[in-house]
Structures are given as C-alpha cells and as structure tokens.
Amino acid sequence: MVNQQKDTEGKILDAAKDVFQQKGMTGARMQEIADKAGINKALLHYYYRTKEKLFEKVFEIAFSIFIPRMQEIMLSEKPVFEKIEFFIESYMDLLTKHPYIPGFVINELNRNPQILVNIFEKNIHIKENKLFEKFDAQIQAEVKKGIIKPIDTRNLMTNVIGLIVFPIVARPIIQGIMFDNDKKQYDAFLKQRKDFVKEFIINSIKPVNA
Amino acid sequence: MVNQQKDTEGKILDAAKDVFQQKGMTGARMQEIADKAGINKALLHYYYRTKEKLFEKVFEIAFSIFIPRMQEIMLSEKPVFEKIEFFIESYMDLLTKHPYIPGFVINELNRNPQILVNIFEKNIHIKENKLFEKFDAQIQAEVKKGIIKPIDTRNLMTNVIGLIVFPIVARPIIQGIMFDNDKKQYDAFLKQRKDFVKEFIINSIKPVNA
DNA sequence: GTCTATACACTGATAGAC
DNA sequence: GTCTATCAGTGTATAGAC
Numbered sequence: 001m002v003n004q005q006k007d008t009e010g011k012i013l014d015a016a017k018d019v020f021q022q023k024g025m026t027g028a029r030m031q032e033i034a035d036k037a038g039i040n041k042a043l044l045h046y047y048y049r050t051k052e053k054l055f056e057k058v059f060e061i062a063f064s065i066f067i068p069r070m071q072e073i074m075l076s077e078k079p080v081f082e083k084i085e086f087f088i089e090s091y092m093d094l095l096t097k098h099p100y101i102p103g104f105v106i107n108e109l110n111r112n113p114q115i116l117v118n119i120f121e122k123n124i125h126i127k128e129n130k131l132f133e134k135f136d137a138q139i140q141a142e143v144k145k146g147i148i149k150p151i152d153t154r155n156l157m158t159n160v161i162g163l164i165v166f167p168i169v170a171r172p173i174i175q176g177i178m179f180d181n182d183k184k185q186y187d188a189f190l191k192q193r194k195d196f197v198k199e200f201i202i203n204s205i206k207p208v209n210a
Numbered sequence: 211m212v213n214q215q216k217d218t219e220g221k222i223l224d225a226a227k228d229v230f231q232q233k234g235m236t237g238a239r240m241q242e243i244a245d246k247a248g249i250n251k252a253l254l255h256y257y258y259r260t261k262e263k264l265f266e267k268v269f270e271i272a273f274s275i276f277i278p279r280m281q282e283i284m285l286s287e288k289p290v291f292e293k294i295e296f297f298i299e300s301y302m303d304l305l306t307k308h309p310y311i312p313g314f315v316i317n318e319l320n321r322n323p324q325i326l327v328n329i330f331e332k333n334i335h336i337k338e339n340k341l342f343e344k345f346d347a348q349i350q351a352e353v354k355k356g357i358i359k360p361i362d363t364r365n366l367m368t369n370v371i372g373l374i375v376f377p378i379v380a381r382p383i384i385q386g387i388m389f390d391n392d393k394k395q396y397d398a399f400l401k402q403r404k405d406f407v408k409e410f411i412i413n414s415i416k417p418v419n420a
Numbered sequence: 421g422t423c424t425a426t427a428c429a430c431t432g433a434t435a436g437a438c
Numbered sequence: 439g440t441c442t443a444t445c446a447g448t449g450t451a452t453a454g455a456c
Contacts, residue, residue, distance in 0.1 A: 008421075026237035027321065030450065043422060045451060100320075107317045109382040110310075111237065116386045132388060154388050154399065155406045158377055161384075166372030169379070172319040176326045178342060178364050189364065196365045204413035218439080240432060253440060255433060 009047055011037045013058065020058045021100040025108055028055075059108060060119060062101045067126060069094065074135045080142050081206075084160060085198050092194050095168050103169040132157075148205050156205065163197045219257055221247045223268065230268045231310040235318055238265075269318060270329060272311045277336060279304065284345045290352050291416075294370060295408050301371075302404050305378050313379040342367075358415045366415065373407045 006014070015037035019028045030051055034041045048054035073087050095102065109116055120127050136153040143150050167174060167190060175186040216224070225246035229238045240261055244251045258264035283297050305312065319326055330337050346363040353360050377384060377400060385396040 023321065024234065024236060024317075026234060029448090031448090040423065041450080042424080042452080046421070049451090051450065103317065103320050106380050106383065107234075107313065107320075110313050110317075110379070111233065113382040113386070116382060117391075120386075152406065155403060155410075157388065158384060158403075159373055159407075159410060162372050162376030162380070163369055165380070166376045167368055169320070170316055170372070170375070172323040172326060173316065174368060176319075176323070176330075178367065181327075193365060193368075196362065197369075200365075200369060200414045203415075204410045239430090241430090250441065251432080252434080252442080256439070259433090261432065 008037075008039065008043065012039070012044060012047055012054075013061070016054050016058045017062070020055055021062065021104040024104070025055050025111070056115070056118070059105070059115060060122070062098075063105055063119060064123075065098060065101065066091075066094065071129065071131055074131055075129070080139055080148060081202060084201060087160065088164060088198050088201075089194060091164050092190070092197075095164065096190070099168055099171075102165050106169060146207060149207050151205055160201060163200070167193065218247075218249065218253065222249070222254060222257055222264075223271070226264050226268050227272070230265055231272070231314040234314070235265050235321070266325070266328070269315070269325060270332070272308075273315055273329060274333075275308060275311065276301075276304065281339065281341055284341055285339070290349055290358060291412060294411060297370065298374060298408050298411075299404060301374050302400070302407075305374065306400070309378055309381075312375050316379060356417060359417050361415055370411060373411070377403065 012033070015033045016028075018036060019033045023029075023032075028051075030041050030044055033054075034044050037044075044054070048057065069090060070087075073083055073090060076083065078086070132153070135157075139148070139151065139153045139156070142148050171186065175181055175183070179185045179189065222243070225243045226238075228246060229243045233239075233242075238261075240251050240254055243264075244254050247254075254264065258267065279300060280297075283293055283300060286293065288296070342363070345367075349358070349361065349363045349366070352358050381396065385391055385393070389395045389399065
C-alpha cells in the first residue's frame with residue numbers, strides 16, 4: 001500500500017470491502033468499518049446514506065471484478081480447448097488475489113437473490129452481449145467438427161467454474177479434513193491444481209479417437 | 211409433518227434450523243426462532259443458554275447429516291468406479307432434500323473455522339477412522355492394477371465433491387445467468403446432472419486403452 | 421467535509437411469578 | 439416448564455457545531 005493519501009470515499013470502500021467480505025452483510029458493523037477507515041460513523045453515513053447502500057456498492061465492485069475477464073476470454077477467437085485452459089489459468093490466478101470474493105458473493109446471493117437482479121438492471125450490457133449464446137454456438141460448432149465430444153454447454157461451464165471456485169469457498173472444510181488444517185500444504189495444493197484441472201477437463205471432453 | 215406433538219426441545223431445534231440456515235448465525239434473531247417454534251424467547255434461553263450454544267447444536271446436526279453416508283460408501287468393499295458413481299447418486303439425492311445445508315456450513319466455516327475443530331474434538335471417531343488414508347490406499351492399488359489412470363486422491367475427491375456441491379451453493383448465480391432465473395428449468399438441470407457428472411468423472415480417470 | 425453527542429429501536433439475556 | 443416484564447448493551451442513523 002504505497003498510496004496512503006486516498007480520498008475518504010476510497011478509504012471507506014476499502015475498509016467496507018474488508019469487513020463485509022469477512023463478516024457478511026448482517027455480521028458487519030458500521031463502527032468497525034469506520035475504525036478501519038480511520039474516520040467516524042457519521043462520515044460513513046455522509047457518503048453512503050445507509051449500511052444497505054454501502055453494502056450494495058461493495059457487492060457490485062466485488063462482482064464486477066470477475067465479469068470483464070470472463071467476457072474477454074469467452075468471446076475471443078480462440079478454439080474451445082484453448083479458451084478453457086486460459087480460463088482456468090486466468091481465474092485461478094485471480095482467485096489467489098481475491099479469495100474471499102466468491103464465498104462472499106455466493107453467500108449474500110443465497111440470502112437475497114434479488115441483488116443479482118438489481119445488478120443486471122444497472123448494468124444491462126452484462127445480460128445484453130449474449131455471452132452464453134455465443135459460447136454455446138462455438139461449442140456446438142466444434143462438436144460437429146469432431147474436435148470435442150458432444151456435450152451440453154451449461155453442464156460444461158458449471159463444471160469448469162465449479163472445479164475452479166469450489167476449493168476456494170470450501171477451503172476451511174477441505175483443508176481441515178484432507179490436509180490436517182495445514183495452510184501451506186493447502187496453498188501448494190491449490191497451485192498444482194491448475195494443471196490438474198486443465199487435464200481433468202480436457203480428458204473428459206476430448207474425442208475418444210483423438 | 212404428521213407428528214406435530216413434538217416436545218419443546220424438538221420444536222426449537224426445527225425452528226432454529228430453519229432460521230439459522232436461511233439467515234446465518236449473525237442474521238438470525240432469537241425472536242424469530244421463538245415465533246417459529248410457537249414459544250417465547252425466555253424459553254429458548256431455558257433450553258439453550260445462549261444463541262451461540264443453540265447455533266452450535268444446529269450446526270452440528272446439519273454437519274452430521276452428510277458424514278455417516280460418506281464413511282459408509284467410501285469404506286465399503288466396492289471398486290473405485292462403483293464407489294464414485296454411488297457417491298454421486300447418493301449425495302445428489304441427499305442435497306435435493308437438504309439444499310441449504312452446504313451453503314450454510316461453508317459460509318459459517320469461512321466466518322469461523324474454529325467450529326470444525328470443536329466438532330472434531332467432540333466426535334473423535336470422525337477423524338480416527340482414517341477414512342482418507344483407506345480410500346487413498348484403494349485408489350493407488352487400482353492405479354497399479356491399471357484399472358484407473360494415475361491420479362492424486364485429494365484432487366479427485368475435491369473434484370467429485372465440488373461437482374456435486376457447487377451447483378447447489380451457487381444456484382442463485384448459475385440459475386440467474388445461465389437459466390434466466392427459471393427455477394423449474396434449473397431443477398431439471400440438477401436432475402439430469404447426475405448422469406452427466408458420473409460420465410464426466412469416469413471419462414477423465416479411466417485408462418486410455420480401456 | 422469532518423467531528424461529537426445523542427436519539428431511538430432492537431437484541432440477547434435474565435428475574436421472578438405461576 | 440412456561441410465561442410476562444424488563445434490563446443492559448449495541449446497532450444504525452441523525453442533529454448540529456466547526
């Protein structure tokens with residue numbers, strides 16, 4: 001953190017991000033956010049009128065960190081196999097930098113799915129660029145060419161994302177049960193998983209006669 | 211619900227389960243639990259002295275729903291391929307009946323990983339029966355025989371569990387983005403995924419010359 | 421913009437009657 | 439065992455001075 005001369009609004013968002021992502025909407029306290037930002041509670045309400053509004057801002061920022069890269073990769077001109085490998089590589093790196101975001105997003109969406117609707121309404125472009133349809137078209141085109149096995153795109157995408165995200169959100173339980181709660185060992189596990197997941201997925205969708 | 215003449219303690223646990231799993235530890239209110247159980251707050255504290263203690267009880271019950279079946283399947287005498295297929299079948303059914311538990315458990319463990327340590331201390335047998343070691347031994351034995359590809363057991367287990375659990379915990383986001391928030395369509399998706407996941411996993415671990 | 425002081429509602433928990 | 443009444447503490451939010 002070199003740039004400590006951030007403006008108040010930025011300091012608040014940084015502090016709010018930390019507290020909300022660690023404690024959740026209901027567990028977070030405005031006092032703790034104010035303390036962490038080095039200001040007082042009143043100023044919090046001056047910039048963001050309510051806790052709810054501050055939370056929504058934090059959620060939106062967290063959510064948006066994972067969207068642009070997905071669009072960029074999936075709408076690029078590469079073949080499917082390359083896209084998937086690059087997607088895994090790219091998102092596993094991103095998750096190393098932001099390990100708390102997926103759990104935060106998933107948890108808050110389970111408590112209040114409406115948040116997602118609000119985000120879509122605010123950022124219509126996310127829904128409008130037909131990311132899924134275009135990727136699906138590419139998949140089915142490559143299936144016809146025999147480059148990959150016949151496969152349902154939604155199932156494939158769920159698997160790719162799940163294999164990337166699950167070890168991060170379920171870290172406490174997996175690390176606890178399979179790694180005797182050894183943090184360093186689990187970090188090493190996550191690192192080697194990049195290639196493992198790539199191979200795992202490629203193996204199950206490449207044609208048998210390849 | 212035929213048996214409505216449950217004792218007070220049971221009614222409290224049922225109500226607490228609902229509220230805690232939906233709102234989380236910090237979002238849950240003792241008043242709401244009391245209302246749902248048809249009693250008053252004071253009686254809540256008579257049975258479970260504090261909110262924390264009531265929560266721990268609920269968490270322990272939720273957690274224990276998923277453990278015995280896992281031990282039973284993984285320590286059985288079947289070959290690995292059969293175990294995995296049966297595991298997927300069995301746990302996807304279980305999750306259909308208890309869809310809120312995984313998100314609840316994962317979220318609360320992220321906020322306070324210590325909970326897991328407490329559970330292990332209370333139920334030493336979970337740690338003591340060396341479930342992982344035995345399953346790992348079987349895997350490596352079958353690898354040597356050429357029945358399955360060489361594979362790391364921890365990575366394989368993470369994948370199997372992740373592919374089962376992820377679509378449940380991340381339901382709001384996947385259903386929202388890939389299924390236009392259509393609940394029925396997503397239920398159908400989950401149903402069809404059983405066979406898809408089985409095939410996906412088997413494909414990536416069966417030897418190439420099989 | 422930033423602060424101190426405070427309003428006001430709510431929460432977990434307890435006392436005490438029955 | 440179950441209730442009503444109530445307390446002490448904490449939470450979000452606002453008023454008003456600077």
